[in-house]
Amino acid sequence: VKALKVLEILSGLAVGGIFIYAAWSKILDPGEFSGLIGAYKLFPRWSLNLIAITLPWVEMVAGVMMVTGIFRRPASLAVLALCVGFLFSLGWAMHHGYDISCGCFGGETEHKVGWSDIIRDLLLIAGCLFCLFAPKKRRALV
Amino acid sequence: MKKTILLALLISIIPSLMGLAFNAVNPGGIPLIPPPPPEKDRIVDFQQMVFIVSNDQLTVVDARRHQDYDEGHIPGAFSMPEDDFERLYAEFNAWVHESERIVVYCQGGDCESSINLAWKLKGRGYADIMHYTGGFHEWEEAGQEIEYGPWEPPFEDAPLIQVDLGLMNTMMAEGAIAIDLRDPVSFEAGHIRGAVNIPAGYSGDPAEALGDEVYSDTDLLLYGEAEDWDAAGELANVLRSIGFTGAHFYPGGYQEWEAAGEEIETGGAS
Numbered sequence: 001v002k003a004l005k006v007l008e009i010l011s012g013l014a015v016g017g018i019f020i021y022a023a024w025s026k027i028l029d030p031g032e033f034s035g036l037i038g039a040y041k042l043f044p045r046w047s048l049n050l051i052a053i054t055l056p057w058v059e060m061v062a063g064v065m066m067v068t069g070i071f072r073r074p075a076s077l078a079v080l081a082l083c084v085g086f087l088f089s090l091g092w093a094m095h096h097g098y099d100i101s102c103g104c105f106g107g108e109t110e111h112k113v114g115w116s117d118i119i120r121d122l123l124l125i126a127g128c129l130f131c132l133f134a135p136k137k138r139r140a141l142v
Numbered sequence: 143m144k145k146t147i148l149l150a151l152l153i154s155i156i157p158s159l160m161g162l163a164f165n166a167v168n169p170g171g172i173p174l175i176p177p178p179p180p181e182k183d184r185i186v187d188f189q190q191m192v193f194i195v196s197n198d199q200l201t202v203v204d205a206r207r208h209q210d211y212d213e214g215h216i217p218g219a220f221s222m223p224e225d226d227f228e229r230l231y232a233e234f235n236a237w238v239h240e241s242e243r244i245v246v247y248c249q250g251g252d253c254e255s256s257i258n259l260a261w262k263l264k265g266r267g268y269a270d271i272m273h274y275t276g277g278f279h280e281w282e283e284a285g286q287e288i289e290y291g292p293w294e295p296p297f298e299d300a301p302l303i304q305v306d307l308g309l310m311n312t313m314m315a316e317g318a319i320a321i322d323l324r325d326p327v328s329f330e331a332g333h334i335r336g337a338v339n340i341p342a343g344y345s346g347d348p349a350e351a352l353g354d355e356v357y358s359d360t361d362l363l364l365y366g367e368a369e370d371w372d373a374a375g376e377l378a379n380v381l382r383s384i385g386f387t388g389a390h391f392y393p394g395g396y397q398e399w400e401a402a403g404e405e406i407e408t409g410g411a412s
Contacts, residue, residue, distance in 0.1 A: 027164075028225070029170070030168075030171065030172050031224040031258055032207070032224075032255075034172060034176070034254065035254050035255065039252075046175050048176060049172050049173060049174055049176050050174060050175075053161045053162060053171075054158035054161040054162065055161075056161065057157035057164070058154050058157045058161075061153060061160070062153050065153065071153065073149075074147075074148075074150040074153055077146055077150035078154050081154075
């Protein structure tokens with residue numbers, strides 16, 4: 001159980017850390033992020049800015065919670081939902097053969113969406129599932 | 143489990159509200175609903191753009207990121223990315239009058255940043271904004287001339303922004319000061335109402351000639367007899383170098399002004 005607990009904390013640190021990093025550049029440049037979402041041609045134009053304004057903040061707060069362990073379980077669930085959404089979007093873009101950048105970490109990555117993004121997303125999902133279903137401890141988290 | 147789901151929902155909703163609040167106060171914030179794409183009659187096509195640029199006709203503004211701008215842009219374009227708008231606006235505003243026609247562009251395709259930029263500029267009173275929707279991509283593909291490097295303030299050899307007779311009147315009503323480049327004798331014989339005389343080759347300190355009523359961002363309307371481009375360009379550079387950023391040029395000059403029956407004054411410096 002102790003080893004599992006350590007693994008849970010490590011997954012939280014990894015997934016949460018990645019989410020905080022990903023959220024940061026998007027928060028700094030919402031206009032660019034809006035354009036990146038638009039390139040997926042998945043959401044109507046009117047909703048793009050709303051997503052670009054709110055999504056990075058959910059990523060940031062949920063990421064911080066996963067790292068610190070405050071409400072890690074519900075935060076993992078929120079992140080899991082996001083990752084499933086990302087997986088669908090990535091699949092959509094690859095299925096249509098769009099030559100677009102992932103936008104996962106804002107605008108600085110140039111490469112086109114591909115399997116590496118899918119694999120990273122699946123790893124994140126695994127981390128979330130682990131945090132979500134790791135055995136509960138009865139005492140308060142540190 | 144129910145509690146977990148409820149908390150997860152809260153973890154989604156509360157930060158979303160934080161994001162909305164942050165966007166409202168963030169100077170680099172974006173509109174909640176994207177501004178509509180430009181109307182057909184607001185679009186500049188490739189041929190028109192080539193003409194505009196080769197004749198240095200209008201102020202062109204690049205809405206892409208600084209990094210993209212540095213790697214190549216349409217010659218003479220002003221760099222104004224969305225996320226740096228607030229910092230650059232003052233300089234832009236000193237250089238370009240609100241009533242002037244502006245052309246904005248971004249990468250091309252479905253790029254949105256020029257639409258957002260136009261929306262921001264509209265909010266500051268720039269009403270006449272055109273969109274070159276082909277964007278930098280089309281410009282580059284067509285093998286048109288490209289300029290590299292960062293935006294440089296127009297201190298030297300900057301294109302002088304032209305104003306016509308109508309704009310002269312508008313700007314003067316808003317507090318712009320006319321500056322007469324002709325010799326003192328012609329000036330005394332008659333000059334544009336309220337003008338200050340700074341003859342070509344003036345050896346004194348232009349700041350002194352302008353007096354205390356002129357601020358660094360006051361719009362200055364340089365004119366000579368007619369079409370005195372060189373004299374105006376020279377003085378504009380001197381003025382910019384000492385911090386006066388609002389120099390414009392009225393190519394019609396005193397000839398056109400007088401012929402149009404606009405208000406003139408005679409006599410020496412008031």
